[in-house]
Amino acid sequence: MTDAVDPPAERLLHDLGITEPGEIDVEVIACAVGAVVRYRRLGVGDARIVGLGDRAIITVDNRASRVRQRFSVAHELGHWHHHRGRRLICHGAADQQVGVAGCEREADGYAADLLMPRFMLEPLVAGVPMSFDLVYQTAAAFGVSAMAAALRLADVHPAAFALVVEEADGRRWFRRSASLNPRWFVRSAASGVSVTADRYGLSRANATFAAPAQRWFLGQGAKDAQAFQTIDVMVCGRAIHLIVVA
């Protein structure tokens, strides 16, 4: 537990007496805050919410994977908590994709807090080195996608690391962990190395290489530091680099 005030999603879990990852049933939680969840085919996006007064209906695409549906429900509950009464068009959960702004980011943050609350995740990662094994263990334990788990670990895990994600269309973005030196910049592409999912291929996924930290980071001290990099290609098709500072 941190000393910080619990975020609203974690307060809700406490209020409902939910203490284990397996108890985070998004339909039951939705019901507790006045929202009903329905599953049907949606033309646009993964989910939407329509609210009237203190009641709401969340509709989720019935073709999405179960982990995506859970994240979508949690995301819409984020809108229900933060943006009730406001007119907004939600294009569905972004699975915590970096780059979404404002209301969508707030809803994604709420979803991460609800599905992977700090008070459950922190004890699980305590003393466990950051790795893709941990990402997949977290994803399995909390019923979320590996990408959502990786990004949440960047908030919660005490190690200094960065995640650099390559989208299928070639775009790159990164997420830094809370304890990465705030004065270090993350290079979105490793210096002097052209790395793509295709070049690495699945056969080399999850192999860890030692590398000078400055290959991935710019800033005072990066020149003398060592890092360990691992690449993984996730089910969603995105290649993700994990660069842990030694």
Ligand SMILES: [Zn+2]
């Ligand atoms: Zn939304």
